[in-house]
Amino acid sequence: MKERTLSIIKPDGVARSLIGEVIKRFEQAGFKIVAMKMVHMTKKEAEGFYAVHKERPFFESLTIFMSSGPAVVMVLEAEDVIAGNRELMGATNYKEAAEGTIRSEFATDIEKNVVHGSDSPETAAFEIAYFFNALELVGGS
Ligand code: UDP
Ligand code: MG
Numbered sequence: 001m002k003e004r005t006l007s008i009i010k011p012d013g014v015a016r017s018l019i020g021e022v023i024k025r026f027e028q029a030g031f032k033i034v035a036m037k038m039v040h041m042t043k044k045e046a047e048g049f050y051a052v053h054k055e056r057p058f059f060e061s062l063t064i065f066m067s068s069g070p071a072v073v074m075v076l077e078a079e080d081v082i083a084g085n086r087e088l089m090g091a092t093n094y095k096e097a098a099e100g101t102i103r104s105e106f107a108t109d110i111e112k113n114v115v116h117g118s119d120s121p122e123t124a125a126f127e128i129a130y131f132f133n134a135l136e137l138v139g140g141s
Pocket of ligand 2 (some may be wrong): 117119
């Protein structure tokens with residue numbers, strides 16, 4: 001089924017000039033970009049985005065990192081794109097990420113792992129609406 005997911009090129013990826021590298025992989029995988037913009041989140045905005053993790057020990061550091069510089073947020077559309085994007089990204093911990101994945105090749109730290117991707121249709125819906133309104137989503141095919 002055609003679905004949508006939220007992708008973020010995190011502040012480490014933008015700072016390290018990896019925007020093109022990441023987008024190239026999405027395009028080569030056949031994902032259509034149906035919305036895209038650059039955002040520099042405040043700490044509060046990062047906390048709202050990652051509210052699901054607010055009890056986790058890494059929450060404070062993660063939200064400082066996510067608000068440390070500009071990020072690129074995108075909505076990707078394709079068949080099974082939620083799982084497909086997670087596969088391209090690789091495991092959260094880059095040391096466990098499969099060879100050839102974005103995190104395996106470019107992450108420098110379990111936190112600074114270059115990309116975010118939604119993990120379910122429910123989180124995708126919340127995350128897309130967090131950054132984009134309906135008028136900002138173009139037809140994907
Ligand atoms: N994270 C971290 N330490 C951890 C687990 C996660 O710093 O032990 C950070 C990392 O940047 C990760 C984000 O928190 O991408 C969200 O964690 P999640 O478990 O949702 O991983 P993801 O869905 O991004 O693979
Ligand atoms: Mg997650």
